Amino acid sequence: MMEQKILDYFPLGIILTNDIGTVLYRNELAWKMTKKVIDNIIGINILDVITNSSINKCIKNGQSVISSMKLNDTDAAIIYETSLPRMGDSPIGLTFMLHESLIEHLAFHTKRIGGLKQEFDLIMSLVGELITISDANGIIMRVNEACERIMGVKEREFVGKPIEQMEKEKIIDNSSTKRVIKEGRNVTVVQTTKSGKRLLVKGYPIFNEKGELEKVINISKDITETEELLTKLNETKELLKEYQTELHSKSHEKDEVIIKSPLMKKTYDLIEWIAEVDSPVLFRGESGVGKEFFANILHQKSSRRGGPFVKVNLGSIPEEMIETELFGSRGSFIKSGAIVTAQNGVLFLDEMEKLPVHLQVKLLQVFQEKKMNNPVNEGEILINVRVICSTTQDLEKLMEENLFRSDLYYWLNVAPIYIPSLRERSEEIPFLAHHFLTVFNEIYNRNKRFNQSIFQIFMEYPWTGNVRELQNTIERLVVTISAEELTEKHLSYTMLKKAIRKNGENQSLKEMVETFEKHIIEEAIENSRTLKDASIKLGIDASTLSRKIKKLGIDIAKMQ
Missing domain, CATH: 1.10.8.60 (Helicase, Ruva Protein; domain 3)
Known part of the structure; x- marks a missing residue:
């Protein structure tokens, strides 16, 4: 009974007959569609209801037949007849009746869906970027025509493959799809393709009504040429910085060191003494006393005199840019950073008190471990740099206010040098x-x-x-x-x-x-x-x- 009740909710009429065409069952909609012909069709032959029925032929030959019938002067139905597997000794005939209004409705939406599909296909083909659509398991469902141009791989080599296989075959690396599936949010990554192109990929999750991940859409833009230009521009900037550093050092080589007071004689002797070792140095004193000048003198008198002297004024750089300036970056363009630029030489950090606390931790870690992540290539790079800092501020007071880390202070304060005021x-x-x-x-x-x-x-x-x-x-x-x-x-x-x-x-x-x-x-x-x-x-x-x-x-x- 429960099964029959369920069939009453179907949007089409259902009639079951025996091998000679006698009606054994009809659902609610079949009764409504035939009651004007015969009020109750159960027990009568289906030919009395559907005069052109081929159900007997379907049962005999195991075929399916589609036909139509008029329900009244204005309505009609599409008839689909077929046979079911034997149930006991007798075969069963199955007739579906679809009202023409439902057919028109389905046809309208089918046409509309077809139109939307055409529009979607056109958009996919016109978009210059590569678009890939994957399911919630990372299986690629569809790609657009840009696939072969950008990836160097035909569409058939993409569709139907899991993203793990694409990575294994080195068609892509650093999958955005895997991250979207794992994190459930928009992500942006840079990928390197099998053909060597660099792509900026933005991945977007698509959720169903239950909030479950259903699809992942990736839009990939070829940034190879842009990245190459930015890399060349950055290399030019780095080269310019090296030239400026060299000129800076050369200019200080010619500077006359004027020492005419006992206090400065004592300070200068300390600078010469500390120059012989390779410890960090902290210059202290009022603004304008010559801390940078004497830092350069110390560099010229040290064993690192042949290496670069790289100055970073922390007070003149926006806080959000300090990390990139010091440690470099590997995003849409590559920047080596001041630490790498100062390799085998000296890094002079002016206005040291301006270094944000979270970067104080990172800086100390790099110089204590003498290594850092390579901003240009994968892996780590060994660091061989002497650090010289300067400040006009009371670092001890800043420590009490939790604005300067004590561990960094003690590391820097191994060789403090005070430059007297004029x-x-x-x-x-x-x-x-x-x-x-x-x-x-x-x-x-x-x-x-x-x-x-x-x-x-x-x-x-x-x-x-x-x-x-x-x-x-x-x-x-x-x-x-x-x-x-x-x-x-x-x-x-x-x-x-x-x-x-x-x-x-x-x-x-x-x-x-x-x-x-x-x-x-x-x-x-x-x-x-x-x-x-x-x-x-x-x-x-x-x-x-x-x-x-x-x-x-x-x-x-x-x-x-």
């Missing part, structure tokens, strides 16, 4: 100033010289920017001042004011006022045509200005 070695200021003047006279084809008066200001000025500020100040004087002799009058008002303030620490109030007043008056006279103009700028009478000039010992003749 204020701590002020006796070197005149010598450094003369050195920079000589350098910039040569660069800008000038013949400037210092008046001794300028050195009093240089010695009194605090130089918070240290050697770099002194260097920039002298370059500015050489470039902007037309006079051959550079005097204190050519210095900026801000610089004079700071120098006077510092000098005032050892002066009385009266002396400080007179010194300041003298500089103000001299500056006004320097920038005026006449004393009358200068007095107007100062807001005093010309006679008052004359008295002050005499009192302060200002030599107007030298100023004109």
Whole structure:
């Protein structure tokens, strides 16, 4: 009974007959379709219902027959008749009745599906990229016409094969399909084909209504030429970096090392001593004291002098790019990275405190193990690089704030070198100033010289920017001042004011006022045509200005 009830839900009429055509069973839809002919057909011959029935012939010959019948003036049905295997002693005839409306519905959707298939086939053929469709088990179901062009393999060698076999035959590597099946998400990989082409492959999972993986679609773009161009571009950049590094080293070879203070003599002796060993070095000191300069001096005096000196300013690189800059990358283009570039030489990491904590771990691991993943080829590469770092910050405080790892700090702090500020070695200021003047006279084809008066200001000025500020100040004087002799009058008002303030620490109030007043008056006279103009700028009478000039010992003749 249960089976018969189930048959009542079928969307077609079903009639069972014996070997002489007597109706043994009909389902609900068969009754509805025949009741206008005979209300109850069970027990009567099928020919009384379907006058053109061939069921007896089907039973006798074991054939199947398709025909049609009119149900009424407006409706018709398609009749499909066949025989079933014997059940007991008698064979059974089976008749299916399909209402013409169902046939039209099926025909419409079949045509629509056919049209969609044609559209899909057209899209697949027009798309320049390789498209592959696999089932949930990784069996390739379909590929488009780009298969042979991109993969160098015919379509028949793809379809029906499991992805593991494709990898085994080295047709592809690094399967995106396997990752999509394993991870259930979109993935992007770079593949190398049997023909040597490089493909950027994006894999997409297709899920059914139950959330189960049903298919995997891969879209592969040939990036061989693009990757080759990017690789060549990167090689050119790396070569340029090597040339810059070599030029940088050569330029420092010619730099004059000026040591005129006991404090710097002690520091320089330490640099020469540490140069002989191959330990990490940590330069500390204020900004502008010359940490990079002395790092290069250390390199030139070490056994690695023939190798590269590669500088990475961690403070000037976006945080998300630091890892690639140091360790390299092997994505859509290959970059070897600063560590590999510095092989057999020195890696100088400026502003070390800017290195993110997660990369501090990676950096320490690489240099302790002396190996890392090769960014260019598969496998590992042995690292032979000396690390020199510099910082202006209090690393001990950063450790307390968990911004700098203690293990990296102790590894770096084996050879700490403190570079004193210019204020701590002020006796070197005149010598450094003369050195920079000589350098910039040569660069800008000038013949400037210092008046001794300028050195009093240089010695009194605090130089918070240290050697770099002194260097920039002298370059500015050489470039902007037309006079051959550079005097204190050519210095900026801000610089004079700071120098006077510092000098005032050892002066009385009266002396400080007179010194300041003298500089103000001299500056006004320097920038005026006449004393009358200068007095107007100062807001005093010309006679008052004359008295002050005499009192302060200002030599107007030298100023004109």
